[in-house]
Structures are given as C-alpha cells and as structure tokens.
Amino acid sequence: MHAEWPNRFARLGPEFYTELPAQGLPDPHWVAQSPACAELLGMPADWASQPSLQALQVFSGNARWPGMQPLASVYSGHQFGQWAGQLGDGRALWLGELATPQGGMELQLKGAGLTPYSRMGDGRAVLRSSIREFLCSEAMAALGIPSTRALCITGSALPVRRESMETAAVVTRVAPSFLRFGHFEHFAHHGQHAALRRLADHFIAEHAPECLDAPQPVVALLARVAGQTAKLLAQWQAVGFCHGVMNTDNMSLLGLTIDYGPFGFLDGFDPGHVCNHSDHQGRYAYARQPNVAFWNLHALAQALLPLLPANPEATREAEREAAGEQLLEALEPYRERFPRALLGAMRAKLGLATAQEGDRELVDDWLRLLAATRVDYTIAHRRLSRYGAQPEALRDLFLDRPAFDAWALRYQARLAQEGSVAAEREAGMLARNPAVVLRNHLAEGAIRQAQAGDFSEVQRLLKVLSRPFDEPEQASDAGFPPDWAQHLEVSCSS
Structure with a gap:
C-alpha cells in the first residue's frame, strides 16, 4: 500500500481543518475487517496480516503509511432543529485518499482521540458503537443503499466512560467524500x-x-x-x-x-x-x-x-x-x-412490474394494515414475496383477518391486471425484500460477545449481512426479535 495519499480537501486552506496526529490505541487488536470494502479499495487479500504494512498499527492511529496527512475538519450545523454553532470532527481524522477504480476514496479514523472540535468529548469511540457503525455501513451497502463504508475495527483495553465504563475502538470509514451540509x-x-x-x-x-x-x-x-x-x-x-x-x-x-x-x-x-x-x-x-x-x-x-x-x-x-x-x-x-422514488420502491417490494392508477392507494392501505397491529415490517414483505405459494404464512401475521383478506383481494386483482407470473414475481420480490437487516438485537448479540473478548459473532454477522436477500443458515437471523429486544435503547452515545 505505497500510495501517495493525496488529500484534495487539505488544498482548501487552513480555515477548513486542523492538522494533527492521531492518539493511537495502546496494545491494539483486530476486531473485524470487511473483505468487500477492502476489495472496493483494491487492497490485497492479505492486507491485514502483511507484516510490512503494519495495518493494525496504522488503523489504530499508532502509525502512518507514507503520505498520510491526518486532519480534522471544521463544520457547523443545526442539531434537533436548533443552530448548534461550530461543530467539526470531534473524534474523526481524515487520513487522505486512495485511488481506486471507482475514483478517489477518503479514509477516516473514527475514535482516534481529541481534536480541537471535540468540545466536551474525549475524542474516543467505544467498541459498542464501533461495531454498530461497522456492521450497518456494510449492511446498507449490501442492500444497495448509498452509504459510507467501513474497512475495519481495531480495539484496545483502554477504558472509556460513557453511561458506564467501556473499552476503546477505532473504526476506519471510507467514502468518496465526507463533506456535509x-x-x-x-x-x-x-x-x-x-x-x-x-x-x-x-x-x-x-x-x-x-x-x-x-x-x-x-x-x-x-x-x-x-x-x-x-x-x-x-x-x-x-x-x-x-x-x-x-x-x-x-x-x-x-x-x-x-x-x-x-x-x-x-x-x-x-x-x-x-x-x-x-x-x-x-x-x-x-x-x-x-x-x-x-x-x-x-x-x-x-x-x-x-x-x-x-x-x-x-x-x-x-x-x-x-x-x-x-x-x-x-x-x-x-x-x-x-x-x-418511494412509490417506485414500494411497487417493487409488492412485485408490481408496471405503474397503474390506484397503486399509491394500494401501497398506503398496505402500510396502514401493517401499522394497525404493528406487523413486523421485514418479515411481512418477505412473506408477501411468497404469497402466491404460501398465502397463509402472510395472513397469519394479521390479527384483523377480514381487513387483510379485503386488501389481498385488491392486491390479487392488481396482479392479474398486469398478467403477473407468480414465479417471476416471487424471484424479483425476494431480490428486493431482504431476509435479514441489522436489527438491534442482532447487533447487541455481537456486541456482548465482543465485549467478552469473542469477535467471531461480529464476523459471522458481517457475512450474513453481506447477502441480505439470501435465506440465512441460522434461521433466527431472519426471525422475529426476542422479547428482550423490546427493552433495548440506543441514544446519541450509541
């Protein structure tokens, strides 16, 4: 990885950033790496283990590859609708850009220590939040939703206080640009x-x-x-x-x-x-x-x-x-x-191949039906994908069966109107309605194991999320959330 690491943003001038070194993690270890993100960057398959690259030290903030220029950018913004004044990269450092077939990709270390924009923060990221960002960045990309990417997470025993005492981590983020409103x-x-x-x-x-x-x-x-x-x-x-x-x-x-x-x-x-x-x-x-x-x-x-x-x-x-x-x-x-765009996306989720009068009302009524008794959103659409072959599996999700049956009659008539072929429709819908999304309880399971020193669930879940439209080997990944998941809370510290 002997790139020049240009940084186009740095050319704008000193008003835009502060150049400063990272505050590395003591005695770092690997938590997880994303093969898909590494491939996007054109990195060799063994990038994380090559001794000459010192990747673990570089992505923990303890070393730099030649040409890297760590800096934190300044910005401002509205938070919860109120002007918040000056903000900035309070715990992120831009390293520079890597040339890829898709163009220049910027890399950032998130959690690499204090910057002039940390305000009252400590500039650190904790393992919990880093795992959530890492997994969701890659999950969104696999779903086809535009997102920043995540190359890897490194961790350390360094203590960091949030609501309770946790351990530090650094996640390496990737994007064509990190510029914001x-x-x-x-x-x-x-x-x-x-x-x-x-x-x-x-x-x-x-x-x-x-x-x-x-x-x-x-x-x-x-x-x-x-x-x-x-x-x-x-x-x-x-x-x-x-x-x-x-x-x-x-x-x-x-x-x-x-x-x-x-x-x-x-x-x-x-x-x-x-x-x-x-x-x-x-x-x-x-x-x-x-x-x-x-x-x-x-x-x-x-x-x-x-x-x-x-x-x-x-x-x-x-x-x-x-x-x-x-x-x-x-x-x-x-x-x-x-x-x-939303109507088009919902048509695809319902397997409607053409645009017809009344589609918006059909979609709206479907969503009202789901909302009436809080039907599971992901599972309902997955079962709708197989409605032609397994109608009862979908019907069983609804407490108000007559209301569902009335909507289903309209849906079937709409499918007949465009001559929909069940097998073709099912294949298309299964490619648009994911079996697995990163539900909070799935992330929480990986986090708890990682906090106990076992990172295998992070890597396993990453593989599952990289193929969200495939039925997972572990059925619980695509199942209903357990009762304890109702009590999970995420906040701005997450």
Whole structure:
C-alpha cells in the first residue's frame, strides 16, 4: 500500500481543518475487517496480516503509511432543529485518499482521540458503537443503499466512560467524500464568503463537474444534492431504516448514509417509531424523516445564498429575494422525486412490474394494515414475496383477518391486471425484500460477545449481512426479535 495519499480537501486552506496526529490505541487488536470494502479499495487479500504494512498499527492511529496527512475538519450545523454553532470532527481524522477504480476514496479514523472540535468529548469511540457503525455501513451497502463504508475495527483495553465504563475502538470509514451540509453552513454563518466559494468550487470540480455547465453552478449543485437526498430517503423509508439523528451536520452532500449512531431498523411497523432514546420530542421519528431531510435542504440553500452572483442593477433586497427564489426552485427535485422514488420502491417490494392508477392507494392501505397491529415490517414483505405459494404464512401475521383478506383481494386483482407470473414475481420480490437487516438485537448479540473478548459473532454477522436477500443458515437471523429486544435503547452515545 505505497500510495501517495493525496488529500484534495487539505488544498482548501487552513480555515477548513486542523492538522494533527492521531492518539493511537495502546496494545491494539483486530476486531473485524470487511473483505468487500477492502476489495472496493483494491487492497490485497492479505492486507491485514502483511507484516510490512503494519495495518493494525496504522488503523489504530499508532502509525502512518507514507503520505498520510491526518486532519480534522471544521463544520457547523443545526442539531434537533436548533443552530448548534461550530461543530467539526470531534473524534474523526481524515487520513487522505486512495485511488481506486471507482475514483478517489477518503479514509477516516473514527475514535482516534481529541481534536480541537471535540468540545466536551474525549475524542474516543467505544467498541459498542464501533461495531454498530461497522456492521450497518456494510449492511446498507449490501442492500444497495448509498452509504459510507467501513474497512475495519481495531480495539484496545483502554477504558472509556460513557453511561458506564467501556473499552476503546477505532473504526476506519471510507467514502468518496465526507463533506456535509454543515461544512457550507459553517462558512456562511461566519460570513467567510471567500472560503464558502472555494468550498463550492472544490465540491463541484471534484464531485459534481456536470454543474459547471449550468447557468448558475451553485443552483445546479443544490438541485443535485436535493435529488440524491430524495433517492436516499426513499430507500431508507422502503427498507424501514431510521437514522435517529438527522442533524444538518450528519447529512452527506453526496447523498450517502453517514454517521451511524442511534439508528435502527423497524421491527413492528410503527410510523411514529423513534429509534433515538435521546430524541425526546420525536423530531426524527421514522415517518418524519422525509420532511426533516427537506428542512435540512432548506438550511443548505440558506448557506449557499451568498454565492449567487450579484446583479448591480438590482437593489440589495430585491437581489436577495431573486437569489432565494432560484435556490427554492432548486429544491423542487426533492418534492418531485421523493414521492415518485418511494412509490417506485414500494411497487417493487409488492412485485408490481408496471405503474397503474390506484397503486399509491394500494401501497398506503398496505402500510396502514401493517401499522394497525404493528406487523413486523421485514418479515411481512418477505412473506408477501411468497404469497402466491404460501398465502397463509402472510395472513397469519394479521390479527384483523377480514381487513387483510379485503386488501389481498385488491392486491390479487392488481396482479392479474398486469398478467403477473407468480414465479417471476416471487424471484424479483425476494431480490428486493431482504431476509435479514441489522436489527438491534442482532447487533447487541455481537456486541456482548465482543465485549467478552469473542469477535467471531461480529464476523459471522458481517457475512450474513453481506447477502441480505439470501435465506440465512441460522434461521433466527431472519426471525422475529426476542422479547428482550423490546427493552433495548440506543441514544446519541450509541
């Protein structure tokens, strides 16, 4: 791994980051590695065990490969709807970029110690939260949902206090870019318009070059981000994923799922489900996620407002009003694409090959049926995939059988309307409705074993999650959550 490790972000200037070394883990050990992520990066199969690479030390923050330039970036943002001021990489360090067939990939160490942006934190990550981020990053990628990736976790006996005393870990994260809405908000809020312009020019040149040809590249940039965010949110909602802390500083400019903290996948379908125990007002409830994303896009639009070119013939007020209207228009792709993308995803989950009148009502009524008695979301769709061959297995999930039967008659009529072939439909639905998602109890089982020094369940679960549409060998991976799972809570410390 003798790469040059360029860092395009570092070229923006010292206002954007602080360069500093990692605070490594004492006596580190491997917890897990992702073969799929390593392959994405073009790393050799034995990268983790080659003595000359010292990968364990590098990804624990104790050593660097030549050319690596650790830095922490500054950003700001809105947290739970309120302006939070300056934030930044409080426990993450950018190492640089690795050239891959997919383009440059940035690597970050999460949990490598204090930075100037740690605020009251210790800059560390604990084993529990690192396992959750590692597994979910790779699980989302296997589901086909845009996400940051995770290469590996290293651990140490170093004690770290959260609600209780835990042990430290470092997770290595991977993405084409870790830039967030909050990066733009930071420089706009502080009136650093020259830096704001450099950031926009950098992002467009490196990640959205098609915007250069637009009459207003900044407006095109916002429209692009809005469209990608709409697609991402539709995928989240369709799979039953709850992010838990959709602050603007946790929103990726590339439309990636980023910052896995108090996330969760729905068990029983509850549109009002709040997965984050710290979210006392329910701002980030499952059903509210699409509107929160749109709110966050408005915050990004506000941050971009100073970048629109001035019109010397207009008054300052009129000029600002016109610029604001352009940016609001750039958000329309979200309003248009999100419902269309979600309906398309739900059609696929229901095995509908064509678009017909009444599909939205059929989908909405299906979701209401699930919500009425909190039917398990993942299992219901998996059984719906086999409805033609095993209708009773699906029917048994519903307490209100007459209501299900009434909906099922409409569903069967809709399938007949397009001449659906059962075998073909089942194959397509099984490839869209996962058997396994990273439910909290599955993660918790792997965490408990890891905290006892046994990392085998982390690796086993990673393999299962890498093939989410296959029936797992261990039936419990795709089964109903155990009763004790109802008492699991995840918060911002997760």
